[in-house]
Amino acid sequence: MSTIGKLKNIFRPVALDADIDEELAYHLEQRTAGLIAAGVKPEDAARRARIQFGNPLVVRETSHHTRVIAWLEDLWRSLNYGFRLLRKSPGFSLTAIVSLGLAIGACTAAFSLLNAVVFRTLPVAHPERLFFATYPSQGPEATQEADSFSYPLYRQLKAATAREADILLSGYAGERGVQWGSDAESATGQYVSGDAFRVLGVGSALGRVFSPADDEKPGENSVALLSYSYWEGRFGKDPKILGRTFRYQKNSFQVIGVVEKGFNGVEPGNMVDYWMPATMYTPAEAITNPGWNWFRILGRVKQGVTLDQARQRMQPVFSDFMKRRVLQFSAAVPKSVVESLLKSKLTLQPGATGRSGLRRGSQTALWVLAGIVGLVLLIACANVANLLLARGAARSRELALRVAIGAGRRRLVEQVLVEGILLTVGAAMVGLLFALWAGPSIMNMMGTSREQIRLDLSLGLPGCGFLVALCALATLFFGLAPALSAARTSPGEVLHSTDGGRMTRRLQSRVLVGAQVLICTVVLFAACLFLRTFERLMNTNLGFRPENVMIAEIRSDPAPKELAATIALWSQLRDRAAAIPGVESASLSSWALMQGNGWINMIRLPGRAVEGTEVKFLAVSPGFFHTMGMRLVSGRDVTWQDGLPKPHTAAVVDEAFAHHYFPGQSALGRRFEVEEGKDKYASVTILGVVANGMYRDIRDGMSPTVFVPIDEGAEWSLELRTRAGFDGVIPALRREVSRVHPSLKITDVYSQAEIVNGRLVRERTLAILSTFFAGAALLLAAVGLYGVLSYSVVQRTREIGIRLALGSSRANIIRLVVGEMLLVTSLGLTAGLAFGYGLSRYVSSLLYEVKPGDTVSLLAPALGLLLFALVAALAPAWRAARVQPMIALRCE
Amino acid sequence: MPKNESLQGALDLLVLKILAKRGPLHGYGITIQIEQISEEVLRVEEGSLYPAMHRMEEAGWIKAEWVSTEGSKRRARYYEITKEGRKRLEAEELRWNAVTGAVSRVLLLA
Structure with a gap:
């Protein structure tokens, strides 16, 4: 028979035995008939035939083994058995597979992102x-x-x-x-x-x-x-x-x-x-x-x-x-x-690996994300290890019995490992699906509607290799302790006493839960840092009000040749736009605030040497400050006429400018000079002062800015402050634009809020993702704590019964259970905070106005974890307190 | 099963030879043939015959087929020697003759 036949026989063990039995039965029948023919009495013939033949079971067993691949058959049996075990406790199996799967999937997604952004070699020669x-x-x-x-x-x-x-x-x-x-x-x-x-x-x-x-x-x-x-x-x-x-x-x-x-x-x-x-x-x-x-x-x-x-x-x-x-x-x-x-x-x-702005901007964030999901995977593994250990303990009598009647220890370890592998295979499938969804989702989160990130996130060979290696590591991690404890099964000890091996097992699971709390603390701490950073950035005073402001970028092609004609054209457009129903006010500027563009020019003050001669400029139309919600502190807004006959002769400056160049005095009416070409300067008169506003990026802070009247440029951003939304406004604007002059075209429309949010995209992504995974970590740690406490209460039922019988109060019993929880949690917590604090300096470049040792970020995880731990301990403590001493003592 | 193993070489040889000379046979038929031809001198230990045949089947020396038998409600499993089996038989026969020849010479000349 071929190897294929041997393979087939593995999956039809019963039919194979029936085949052999049938052949042997035929032999016995024929022998009996032969004996009768030779004159043996029929009642003796069958017996003699059997005696002559020997034990048919041994024959069958020997034949069976020559007709299958023995080790593979053992494995198949273990698989079958493992399946049945997992199906028997669907709650455990599902929790384990889903939690492991999500963590494995998140790690794979993080890997695919890092691979696409950082590792992948360009497909070029040499x-x-x-x-x-x-x-x-x-x-x-x-x-x-x-x-x-x-x-x-x-x-x-x-x-x-x-x-x-x-x-x-x-x-x-x-x-x-x-x-x-x-x-x-x-x-x-x-x-x-x-x-x-x-x-x-x-x-x-x-x-x-x-x-x-x-x-x-x-x-x-x-x-x-x-x-x-x-x-x-x-x-x-x-x-x-x-x-x-x-x-x-x-x-x-x-x-x-x-x-x-x-x-x-x-x-x-x-x-x-x-x-x-x-x-x-x-x-x-x-x-x-x-x-x-x-x-x-x-x-x-x-x-x-x-x-x-x-x-x-x-x-x-x-x-x-x-x-x-x-x-x-x-x-x-x-x-x-x-x-x-x-x-x-x-x-x-x-x-x-090429060169990329995305890599420079988001590499650290991606590594941090990968670190966080890696930690979550560790927590998930610890959870599964704990659950397997607890179940192994519950099954220790069964295992001992199997050893006693001759099962090899190798078989027992194989059994436990096969069960772990089954869990991992399920988790890998969940993880693969999750990674295929999460990778692109995170990529989209990191981009904005205006600046999309496009990466080749296909897993390919490196991604699949990573997934397989990760699964193998995870299996080893959560399967090792249960497998070792199965290997140590010693029938005498377990079957005789009820305490055998229990202390080490309890210590093992406590260490695991302590480690879970530790890792969970680190993840929570990181999430707090990123959340606080995001909150700081969100609450930074921008100096203008982005909500309800719509921006339309408009180009005039061909553009008017004369400055006066240009200004006439754009002022007409501004006025028509402001008259659209639903629009409160309208204005023009070279580009929208925080849109990313910048214009920096050199200035000097007549007769004075000053420090810092580079100043930001922006050309604006009348009404810009009003539309953007920037407060005019003193003086007046620019007018259309201020730009004539020469554009950059009068300007409004911000308070940062006024304070820097004219400290302690009014800047109104004063002059400064702006460079127009090599060693050529033009004089500018200050018309007014506005409150500071963000120009390009929140992290830049407020720096001196000059607002000059609009010039002969052919492309402008039109800002519209609307009352409700943009829906009705956009078509109306299109009509007005083509009515003002056929040369005008709208090239882009977006909202000011989109622009501002786009500046915070990295921080938002990190905050959302780290909070999500911190939540997952907290939940997993709580489940782990609950599981271990419940199990320890079940195991100590007799001890609790004795304590109660000897006069211990129920409050004492609750204290016993809660005390165990508090000890494990606080040890893990302390170590976790120390670790987190040590690690936090690696992420300082991702923080804004939050110090790595931020008190709130240190306290919040501690309080959150203690709260969750208390909740997790409630039910087990309650069950411990309700133990009936008589029942507890009788059940052994 | 140490006793069987020592006889295994001979058992394989006998089964192959009978299948080569007498055509397809079932296990019981092979037992009977060995007993009859050897005039009851050789008795096959029936319990070890089947594992041996299954092993030879694995090795590809013989192949088996289920055949419905007349007069019995059971099917019988008929074995047939393969090309490989014939080669094996030839080699085993040579070896056997060499060994028995040597043993005879020793008995004769010692």
Whole structure:
């Protein structure tokens, strides 16, 4: 019989035995008949046949074993038995599978996010030799690592290092809406140099990739490549895509190829849909101006060349370039900035995993999240271990009996492990489903409606490997203690006395519960820190009221040539918009507050040297402060006429500005000068002072800001403060905009609240997720505590009975049970707080106005846990107090 | 079952030879054949015959089939020698002859 036959027999043990029995029975029958024929009396024949044959059971057993794979049959039996056990206590099984499954799923989701953002190697040739160039740059507060370069510098670096490395250029991937025929739609576009795909070693799935020839003459290479996922998702892999054209801004691009599957650019977090040659950048100044740093430079060192060798070749080119650059700077640029630029060293960073803003911004948060869900998994494992231990104890007599009648200890351990594996397999399935849902959900939480994050979260081989390894570890973790305790089963001890092995088991489960409380405290503490941070940020005074403010971005194309005509056009639009029913007031500004844009300019005060000459600017129309709910402290608002005949001659400043430059005096009517070009300054008169408001980001705090009247710009943000909602307002606004002038187009509509919330997205995500998992941890710990206390009460029933019989009061019994709980909880709690406090400095970069040792965050988990522990202890204590001494003593 | 094991080589050989010469037979038939041909000198220990045949079946030397029998309500399991079994039989026969020949020589010449 083949191996397959042996396999089949495992699943039909009864039928197999019947087969053997039938064959033997036939033999006996024939033998009996033969004996009768030979003259033996029929009543003796059957008996003699059986005697001659021997014990048919032994024959059957021996035959059975030769006809199955013995170890596999044992396993199958264990599986069957395990299934039956799990089905017998569905409550336990379900709790274990769901709690383990959610924790495993959350860990897998965290892994898939980390993998997509941090670990995954780019699908390019020789990623280990890839590098990104960076240099230190003087930021507003600290020195940052900059990775943006200008096009002219790229050409020089490329020429200088032709022998050491292949260098390519990659713009920043970003939302660049395109128009296919008449359909305008959003898509992520990126500019790259013509040799980019050749250097990266990425080919085409259709057509061809760019060649250096596609990137030679600025403005004349209207070709584009699509990513495979875009081609698949948007065009259903239509092979006729080659030769089709789309419009981006003013240019029309022809599709010449689709890039290999799997390559979506070098920026995790941004999946590029289409690429354009760098020389097509609009405006064209982007590739001629040495001061426009709009590109990343990356490359691959040639075989046998080290990063440092390539760097040494690039450094002199970089230094020369900077020397010529600073000559163009105005005198107002601080000396320190100039010097740091001159001294700055180029660095080549290993680039196998790409480079991403998302990674920089959210890596720590993702690690923290992974840590939290890992801790929750530990708690879940401890819970299952405890429940298994308790059940093992309840079954200790059964196990002892089985050992006594000859079951091998190996079988018993196998039994316990198989049960654990069954639980884990169930949990893995729950976890897989949860991870497939949770990964994308968390990704969406981290993005906003306006800035979406796109990651390839497919689990793939690494994800599945992680899941399997995690399950194996979890099984080992929660299955080890019960398996060992099953292996120690000694029939004599257990069957004789009722106390055998009980003390170690009770200690084991107490240690487990203490560990659970400890971990739970850490998770609660972290959640408190993030919640408090989020609450602080939410309650920060923004200086304006975002609610009920709608923003419409409007472009005039073609724009009026004269400043007066521009102002007339936009003031007309503002007035019409303000008259829409449901609109309280309307205004214009260069961009919405906190939208992310910034305009910083140098100022000086006539006849005075001042510190801090960089000031934020925003161009606004009359009514801006009123619409945004910013309080005018003194003076007056700007008027349309203030911007004529020259735009930046009068301005409203904020209190931060007034206090910094004119401390202790009124700023009204005073003048300062603003830089207009190299060493050219214009004088500005202060018309009014408004209360401080957030300009770009809450964490920036309030800093000096100047509000100037609107100028000849062609794109403005229109703010509308509405009474109720935006529903009726948007169509009315569209009508009014086209009525004012056909050249005006609405390019985007959103709410100010969306913008503000978008700034808090990381903190909100962390707060929500950590609170959710803290809740789960608390619940699991409470279940664990309850289970262990209930079990210990059951086990000590006799002891409690004796105590009561000897005159102990019921209050004493309650104290006994609650005392046990308090001891375990407070030990775990203390250790947990110490741990949490020690760990908290690693998350300080994620906190805002909350110190790592925050008192509230230390106290809240302690109180919460004690409360939950008391609740968990109530029922067991009550049951202990109601023990009837006579019944308790009689039942043994 | 140490006693059986020592006889196992011979039992395998006898079963294979009978199946090769007499065609398909059931277990009881094989027992009878061995007893008759050896004129009752060799008695098969019936309890060890079936495990041995099942083992040979596992090894692929013989194959089995259920056949309904006339006059009995039971089915009988008929065994048949396979190609592999014939090769095995040849090798076993050679070995057996060599051993018995050697034993005879010792008895004769010692």
